[in-house]
Amino acid sequence: MTATFMDEVNVTYLTLDGYVEMNKYRYLYFTIILIVYILIICSNATIVYLIWIHKNLHEPMYIFIAALLFNCVLYSTTVYPKLLIDFLSEKQIIKYSSCIFQLFLFYSVGEFLLLATMAFDRYVSICKPLRYPIIMRKTTVKLLLVVAWFLPACHIGGEAILIAEAKICNLNLNGIFCNNAIFTLQCVRSTTLTIFGIFTLINISILPMLFTVFTYANILVISYKSSKTFRKKAAETCVPHLLVLISFSYLCTYEVVIARIESGLPKTTRFIMTLQLFLYPPLFNPFIYGLKMKEIFKHLKRMFSIKKLG
Template identity: 55%
Template sequence: MSLLLSKNSEFNITYITIDGYVEMHRYRFVYFVIMFTAYILTICCNSTIVCLIVIHKKLHEPMYIFIAALLLNSVPTGNYPKILFDILSEKQIISYPACLFQFYVCYSLGGAEFFLLTAMAYDRYVSICKPLQYPTIMTKTNICILLVVAWILPAGHLAVPIGLSADVKLCKFSFKEIVCNAAVFKLQCEKSSVLNVYNMIAFLDVLVLPVLFILFTYIRIFIITYRSGREVRRKAAQTCLPHLIVLVNFSCLSSFDALLFQMETDFPKFVHLTMQIQVMLYHPLFNPIIYGLKMREIYKHLRKLFCPGKTV
């Protein structure tokens, strides 16, 4: 039964069936090994680079501080524990309030990722296009402000639709997902016009405007470096290219997630599950690899850590 009610003297709790897995009884062990391995690798890879940045004073620069914040933001906090618990459980269910909370946490962190990438683009823009003003603009206070805004603004934006959806009546109690994403709104009996308008505004503020700003800053960087010498172009490419790769990767995966939401019923279940797992696994492991290999200073410290006998 898709709808379960936990009744007591105070309230009823509506439970939603998570119906995104294919033949759970047969592939339970495979699911668990894949997700648990990815969970451990993600935590280890991201935390290793964050620790290197914290330990080494040479990496206490705005660019590396933003990288550390981005990697911390990528560490899975809400999805993996619940997925591992579901895999080990006989019934894959979640309460509606918990589902909304999971959606809130995941999408707030996703929005924060765009704002952190925006802050990183601004840092590179000031460093390359206004080098003399860089120490006065990128102060510790301004860095803290950028980090706080990056996490608070998306969380504040998403708090409104979550609040509006908390008491909405549900007509469906099962969805073809393994985590609570935007598909949770498809369970509602009626579509709120106010909620739709607000979601469009939030989409514009949290995703479109940051991406446009990032594109503007990198166009300006490209123009300045094109007019400068070869050495300036080389240094700009070394620091900007990893950020651009991460931006393109995350933008593609975000579009992928939106495609899954819009075409939920149009995919076979196995294909849908495979796409969801790719979206979940790929990005958190992609970031530390890119920054570990492409950022020279981070790569040097990684080599010293894992290959102490070799010189870089």
Template identity: 45%
Template sequence: MDVHYNITYIILGGHVQLSKYRCIYFSITFLLFILIICSNTIVLYVIYVHESLHKPMYIFVAALLMNALFGSMTIYPKLLVDLLSATQTISLPACRLQSFLIYLYAGCEFTLLSAMAFDRYVSICRPLQYHSLVRPQIVKLFLVLAICLPTCKLGIGMIYSAHLGLCKFVLMRITCDNYSLVKAGCGDSSVINAYGFFVMVFSVMPHLVFILFSYTRIFIICLRSSRDFRRGALNTCLPHLVILMNFTIIILFEVIQTRIPSGIPHIVRLIVSLLYVMIPPLFNPLMYGFKMQEISQRLVRALPEKIKTHN
């Protein structure tokens, strides 16, 4: 719909009984947002202030947590405003931007998880070559690629889809996504849908294949090593594997419920569409804060010091 200054606005019509449960929705969403910010920031602070944690593995952990904050900031502020508003609208440019940033968050997540798998593979399978293969320059390159690769792949599709006019102005979602915008567009969208599927496959599959290869090699090495070595490898690899499986399953569910028509109830679709900015941003700092010994020890030491300071 065209309103003042010829700006197109879209209605986000995916909310369920918002007028009845507005306060409950807002309270839960606000609490989640605060927990995400606090948990990720605490672990980031611990990594930042301790020089012994300024190593590639922990730098990648910090980047993963920062990406979780980035993804949350893309969703939660707008969602909180909508929960308190009489109408849930968003301008078309802002909707396209939110969609791009959400996809960028997911793309960065897989790239960073792949970089972490490389770090663990070299550390366990080629320990003598670790400092030559995982140099600071290589770490910086991985971090740059984690942003640049998804940006380039997604940017092409976003630019092309921006030329499609809109024939529908109501999205049955509470956040924007490019696939829904393309479905609401006018004209033939087969090319952009094909490109979107191509980007989705090649943004996920190469990373999953590489991670599977890396952990297969790590598993073989562990079988040939001592019990203490296996325990140490497990302590550093388990959080990464759990987070990878968690994020992959959530993204898979989101893709299935978005792209494949089915009789899934709307409330289930709504919950699934938010899982990737609810579970990973909360789950990741807990896994790394409590399962990685070097971080958890510093967290335990830091908390009493803060309490004493305040007392």
């Protein structure tokens, strides 16, 4: 009994200090986030299900889309359930160990690597069509998915261990979930952690993004020199990826730059901006791919018995 009591006493709790007008709007927040979370789960799961059951969608491009949307579900599940609990709680708190675990799960979903993989697939398909079946074999697809999923987890896992060892002097986290703002709690910024964080940022974000930009630049050059029909076909498959990349890059730039510094942003502004981090990508990605990708849209119409206009 004494050991158990001591363990409970030694547990460090953080106060999530990023919420705004909780007493006034808690039930409104809860209702909106619950609806959004259900919509995210249903919309992403629907597209993944369609890709799973239809053999004509068992191509690398669609497999990568399914992986991205599966990531969206994982990405959301690391945040939304805790948000819903906090909205109904008198105190918005979290164990420090749970906070680090949430941070690990949140950043382990390495979308930049997966988007780079999708860009590589489009590059080979458009710029080297004759070699596409040879390059993008099942083995290659599996290898790319393994790298896209496990490389970020390895990097973030190492960073999480260093964060757990760092001494904290502040128990008020200026946010509504555990992201990079956790660094502001530390008594002293660890040089090792800073260097490792930069190394991780370069490997799982900056380099994949540069690679993605490079591949799409090549696709643009090839398309510009080709026929109108070729350009139209290239646009149909590349535009959805570019929309996802641009929106995700914008949100990640905010997250990295703002969340790790003590900025003078008003609390309400920070609250709204933080919500965008896990609201837009998982909510809009299935609609972007469902509406913009012809084959997926075709199966969606059949599923919901939607007749073509005209």
